[in-house]
Amino acid sequence: MKYYFNEIEAKWQKYWNDNQTFKADNYSKKEKYYVLDMFPYPSGAGLHVGHPLGYIASDIYARYKRHKGFNVLHPQGYDSFGLPAEQYAIQTGQHPAKTTQENIKTYRRQLDQIGFSFDWSREVRTSDPSYYKWTQWIFIQLYESYYCLDSDQARSIEELKSVFETEGNIRINAACGDTLEDFSEEQWKLFNEEKKEEILSNYRLTYLSETEVNWCPALGTVLANDEIVNGLSERGGFPVVRKKMKQWSMRITAYAQRLLDGLNEIDWPQPLKDSQTNWIGRSVGAMVSFDIDGHNENIEVFTTRPDTIFGVSFMTLAPEHELVSKITGRDQKEAVEGYVLSTSKRSERDRMADVKSISGVFTGAYAIHPFSGTKIPIWIGDYVLASYGTGAVMAVPCGDQRDFDFAKYFKLEIPNIFENVDISEMACEDKNVKIANSDFINGLNAKEAIRKVIAALEERKIGQGKINYRLRDAVFSRQRYWGEPFPVYYVNGLPKMIDTEYLPITLPEVQKYLPTEDGKPPLGNATVWAWCTKTNQIVSNDLINGTTIFPLELNTMPGWAGSSWYFNRYMDATNSETFCGKEAMNYWRDVDLYIGGSEHATGHLLYSRFWQKFLYDRGHVPVQEYAKKLINQGMILGTSAFVYRKEGENVFISKGLIGDFKVQPLHVDVSLVNASNELDLEGFKNHVLNKDIDQPEFILESGKYIVGREVEKMSKSKYNVVNPDDICHNYGADTLRLYEMFLGPLEQAKPWNTAGISGVHGFLKRLWKLFHSDNEAFLVSEDKANADELKILHKTIKKVDEDIANFSFNTSVSSFMIAVNELTALKCNKRDILQPLVVLIAPYAPHIAEELWEKLGNKGSISTVEYPVFEPKFLIESTKTYPISFNGKMRFTKELSLDLDKVAIEKAVLEDERTQQQLNGRSPKKVIVIPGKIVNIVG
């Protein structure tokens, strides 16, 4: 019988589905193991071959763990809120829910055909009200919490209120936004509702505030820095401006230190930990307050080098700094306002990326040096960012290169405060030089001086030591339709949470998915979007009366809201009483293995750790870190193909003939090119893409048009996407699974290339053949296996076990090939060997394994059959083929008994005539013998 992979795969996929083979039980006596993939965003383009790479690896691991006797949770779902579906809705008028559902259907079909062992009964979709009900619930929990710095945890805001009522805020030590003035319990009681709420929102873990944002008028939305490329929106390429806006923020900064500390507890790749560490950006230094000459204001700065304070010769404020308008002199007003305006047009990333051009304006105001009392000019400059530190810098040109460049450019004073250091050409950032010209810290090194300056600042109450983090609070509002609605309504402009028992607050229907004409978010188009506090229902906007019926929040939550806790939902995905039942949560606890791309390092993987720590603090989850181990799979790159169009003409020149012609390279669909880079000319002419090209002419080499190749990210716009469907159809899912693993190390980025696929497909056919006679009937011998056969089996078991432990799936595929090649050579078709071999291969190629398992006469699925156990006794050797090397170069091999000791080996080797031949009469100076390894003769 031939290997009809399509039939076999369809049969077993149906079997798994019918029998719910991979449904995980929440209450098992088996040890649990939770294998998680980063869930996909269901885009309209469908799955491409890059998606399954991580999924195949995690599936192999999950299946392996089932064979090893674990109760495995291996779920999958969809991160189904997001901008592409909304953009599509804007263009076509189709409801995003509809297109999302269609896309999910395609994804599901594609995932199913690869044979993943997902427990689909736990599927989650972030856009489903039954899911986002709990996203809204978590948001409310955050709103109702503050961060207590004494106990270092989130606590109920009610506790804080009762403290305010009994003793004011004097003794409160909590994470807080603005520096608040002290108030007593009496004062608190006298504050009106509005004032109280304003104070509380400084403590809440999610709060409304005016934030400077990247506003994209064309998309009508705020963009994250990482969504902006070269000052334009990543999607669409529209201009972006800086704008102030009232937005929800998440007080992730309260967790900065714990997010750093937690990294020590988890087995995540070091580069990923490094990027989270950099993102959080802890720096130790001091806050210093500078008085402003002639104003009743002061400038707070954070510095990591308080020891250089006597080197301050000017100050620089971010152009957006709130003091700028207050302190600017009459003569400077025009210049300053012009500069502020021109800065507002530049994106933050743009400003940061531009290192070469130096710009700034003098404000006309002077600060007073806190120790020397000298007057220091205050400048504004766009190299200072409002969002980092206090948005102000004490400039020390002799000790900081950027300050130095600024001072040189504007011909400002550069006082030298370092002993025996030449600063005429560049600043000195070395912390080991001694300080000079600095009053009470002369002669000290940086470390000593820092301590002394901080002490002096604290004594005079003009500053204190401080740990500063680069991490900022995360903006949580999006001006989009296709996201979670906030469970929030407004009473006189003050936010109120909807009682959790009335969740979910479902997305309203709208006529248009664009922002409204007057610049409100898309939900501003909804006509039934008001909250009735009497009936606790969403009602028509017409009924808003300001007494019982109020407007609802128009923003929606960002993409990362739903993905920040989904791993908990899988544990108890259908629970309608709570976001995850306690019993299920205490059984599954955390993810044992998480596989996904490193591009989420400072987004999803940081926010989700933050939410998990918060949920832990409030007693909702049992662990602080939700993923014990994480593996980043490398990106699969596409190999783009290019044709070369002669500039201004419809002439395409084959790659080898371009020579000196001016050509324009154009992407061409990779499906039109064969393995030898030859273009299908007829296909090219008929391809939709090229319909607009009239009568193309081709200049051929040897009768062929040869395309250029380049490795790029796999993307629809580069026409280099390869769809797994074709491979599943032509070679089968088992071949696809093996091939993706065989491509190379999991964590390494690699270009997709189908050239080698026949190799693994051939392997599966040879495996099949081992079980079949020449006339293709199933034929397995019941004879006892011999030593050679057992050795092949056990060496493979050993290798595969080690490989899986190291996530080295590429080399285990090789081991399978070697085993099958060797068994084929021995014509071995013995059950003793083949039955364990099938189990060994089952996690990698589950369909063929199930089929052969059944043909071997077994009942039921192979998926929980015990994995073969390695027995060292089958690998014991009595001899070793020693490499005999001379001066480190291997010349010949000699088989010797492993019982021989060093002396005996040396004797045997020296007696060998080939040794004498190599030595050619010389006597060896030294003979190195490592029993069991090598012999090296020196001389």
Added chain:
RNA sequence: GCGGGCGUGGUGAAAUUGGUAGACACGCUAGACUUAGGAUCUAGUGCCUCACGGUGUGAAGGUUCGAGUCCUUUCGCCCGCACCA
């Protein structure tokens, strides 16, 4: 600029603690077979050389009996962060 990673045949890549470099595949060459099959099988294949032999893991040094692996310098590529005070 800072941080991280990577350089091995025509190609994808192997190579626990330093111990036979190139496993396993693709491709290529030659051949066999045929019931033309998504064929299969056999042999060969790092480079130079008819061969003996030489040479070879980006380059140059070093440590060592022995280096792809350790150390120093250097070149190139990729990724992340970036005027972070």
